[in-house]
Amino acid sequence: MNVLIVEDELLVADHIADIIQSQGANVVGLARDVEEASTFLNSHTLDLIFLDIFLENSNGIDFGRKLRNTHPNIPFIFLTANIDKETLREAVDCKPFSYISKPFQETDIIAAIELIKSSNHGTNGLKIKSSDGMVDVPFNEIFYIVADGVYCNIHTEKRSYLHRASLTELMNLLPHAEFQRTHRSYIVNRNHIQAKKSDNLIVANELIPVSKSYRNLF
Template identity: 25%
Template sequence: MQRYKVLIVDDEPEARELLQHYMEHLPDCELVGCCKNGVEALQIINKHQIDLLFLDIQMPGVSGVELAKSIPASVKIIFTTAHREYAVEGFELMAVDYLLKPISLDRFLKAAYRFIGNQPQESESNLDLPITDKREFIFVRADRKMIKVALSEIKYVESIQDYLKIHTANKSLVTRETMAQLQQQLPEREFLRCHRSFLVNLRHIDSYTHEQITIERKSIPISRSYKEQILEKLQSV
C-alpha cells in the first residue's frame, strides 16, 4: 500500500495539533513533520519527497501563497485558513482543496480523500464516519486562538446574532462559528438541536417537557420544527 508523505505548515500551535490529531485517521498517509513557518517547510521539502501540504495561507514572513509558488508542482496543496476571502487565490494555484477554520474532522477527511483519489460516493450530509462519534474534544476559535473543548463538558450552545456562545462546565466561549459548522463536529448521538438557536448535550439534560429542556435551571425552548425528533430521541434513551 502506497503511503503519501504529508507536511503540516501553520503558525498556530493549536491548529497544528488539531491537524496532527486528524492525521491519525489516515492510514494511507505518513506525517513527515509540522512547521510553524514557510522557511522551516522549505527545508523539509528540500530534504524529503513531500506529496501533500496542509498549508495555512496567512503566516508571518513567507505566506502560504508565496510558499506554494516556490515549491515543485508535484507537491499537492490543501490550503487552510480562517479567512474565506483567500479561497479564490488558493484555487488559482490549483490547490486540491480549501479548508476554512475551524476545520471539522469530516471536512478534513473529504479533502484528504480527494487527494488520495478515494473520495467516498455518499453525499456530504450522509457520510458514514463513525470515527466522529469517538472523539473526546474539538477545537473552537475564540479569543484569537484555537481552544480545546472537551465534548463531555459542553452543556449547551446558544446562537446570539452572528455569534455562538458555548456553555461548558467551567466557562463560556464566544465564537463566530455558525451553528451548522459546530454541529458538524459534534456526535449526533450526544448533541441535539432543539431550536434554531439552541443545541444541547444529552448527558446534561436535567428534565424536559414537550415545550422545553432544563439544564441546571436554564430553560431551553423546543421549537415545533424540532419537537417530534427531539421527543423521539429523549424517549428512546
C-alpha cells in the first residue's frame, strides 16, 4: 500500500509516517502543501492519502475536492482539528473515505489503514448472504440500512435483504463518501436523500431519524 501524507506540521507528519510504516505500508512522501501533494500525485501510484484540512499555504478541502473529481479511486482521509460547522459541511461534500480528529491516537491511524485494506473500496457493491444465496448488491442501489437485532435490513429499490451483520461491520464495508450513519440503528446513502428536516431525512419516501450527534453532517 502506497500512502501520501499531506501535513504541514513536520512532527505530526513524521509521527503518522512512523505508524504507517509499522503496519507494513509504504510512505511515498510527506507533502507540506497542495503543490507538493500534486507532484506526488502525478508521479506515484497511490492507495491512500492522509490530508490535513488546514494547511499553512493552501486549502486541504480544495485539494480534496480536486481528488474526488480527478482521482475518484484514491481514498483520502481528512485530518481535522476543531472546525466550524460550515467547514465541516464543505469537508463532507468532498466525500472523503473518513475523518481523523486531532489530537489522534496511534490506533486511529492503524484502524484507518485496516479499514482501507478490508473495505470494498474499488468495488461496486456488497456481497451478502440472503435466502437466495450469495448476492451482489450494487452500492448505488442501496437506499438505507436498518439494524434489526443481530441482522440488518438492506433496503434497495427492488427489494430488501436481511443480512446477518452489525451496522458497524457494514459501515466498514461501505464507501464513506456515499454512506453515512444517521442513528445507532440507521445508515443512509447520501445520493438517495430526497429532503432534509431538523431531525429526519426522507429517503425512498421513508422518514429516517437523525440523532443529534449526526445532524451537523447533513
